[in-house]
Amino acid sequence: xxxxxxxxxxxxxxxxxxxxxxxxxxxxxxxxxxxxxxxxxxxxxxxxxxxxxxxxxxxxxxxxxxxxxxxxxxxxxxxxxxxxxxxxxxxxxxxxxxxxxxxxxxxxxxxx
Amino acid sequence: xxxxxxxxxxxxxxxxxxxxxxxxxxxxxxxxxxxxxxxxxxxxxxxxxxxxxxxxxxxxxxxxxxxxxxxxxxxxxxxxxxxxxxxxxxxxxxxxxxxxxxxxxxxxxxxxxxx
Numbered sequence: 001x002x003x004x005x006x007x008x009x010x011x012x013x014x015x016x017x018x019x020x021x022x023x024x025x026x027x028x029x030x031x032x033x034x035x036x037x038x039x040x041x042x043x044x045x046x047x048x049x050x051x052x053x054x055x056x057x058x059x060x061x062x063x064x065x066x067x068x069x070x071x072x073x074x075x076x077x078x079x080x081x082x083x084x085x086x087x088x089x090x091x092x093x094x095x096x097x098x099x100x101x102x103x104x105x106x107x108x109x110x111x112x
Numbered sequence: 113x114x115x116x117x118x119x120x121x122x123x124x125x126x127x128x129x130x131x132x133x134x135x136x137x138x139x140x141x142x143x144x145x146x147x148x149x150x151x152x153x154x155x156x157x158x159x160x161x162x163x164x165x166x167x168x169x170x171x172x173x174x175x176x177x178x179x180x181x182x183x184x185x186x187x188x189x190x191x192x193x194x195x196x197x198x199x200x201x202x203x204x205x206x207x208x209x210x211x212x213x214x215x216x217x218x219x220x221x222x223x224x225x226x227x
Contacts, residue, residue, distance in 0.1 A: 034215055043202055043218040100216055104154035
């Protein structure tokens with residue numbers, strides 16, 4: 001059974017702080033990893049993807065991948081109240097035509 | 113504008129009734145997916161289709177059916193055999209190529225409630 005695990009939270013951080021969201025996955029053969037943001041009642045929207053070990057930065061967001069340890073993380077710098085949402089980690093198994101397996105998501109709350 | 117359109121946004125179903133959720137995309141994507149999301153839960157895969165006239169069961173296909181007669185369309189029918197259909201249903205599509213970063217794009221979702 002291929003699994004993607006996330007801490008459900010809620011994770012609460014003050015405005016301007018760094019929020020750190022973590023995700024672990026079970027299949028060493030996984031090749032690509034995605035972070036989605038989902039506001040309450042809305043559909044998920046893609047924030048970042050990563051498929052090479054190391055860090056990938058895009059604005060205030062940094063995705064980190066460690067395949068040896070089978071975890072992927074998302075850092076949000078200078079957190080804003082508008083970042084308050086549920087963050088879903090997704091892992092693509094089985095190559096480029098494999099399906100996405102989603103974690104249950106971590107709820108982030110950024111306090112003004 | 114390119115995107116994925118789901119309709120209706122809200123749907124109410126009576127006990128024993130079949131209902132069909134619409135999903136249309138104009139992104140020229142080959143692959144389309146249906147997910148179900150329950151409160152506090154992640155997305156669970158119902159059905160997926162990698163190409164026209166072909167589709168595969170996901171993790172929770174029982175009580176659901178799909179068709180893929182056109183590349184742009186992937187409707188989902190929730191049958192009376194689905195005993196707990198109240199949920200948020202999400203349709204997604206993606207490219208189907210060699211690149212590993214083939215992310216999925218989502219429609220706005222349909223919230224189905226049994227009355």
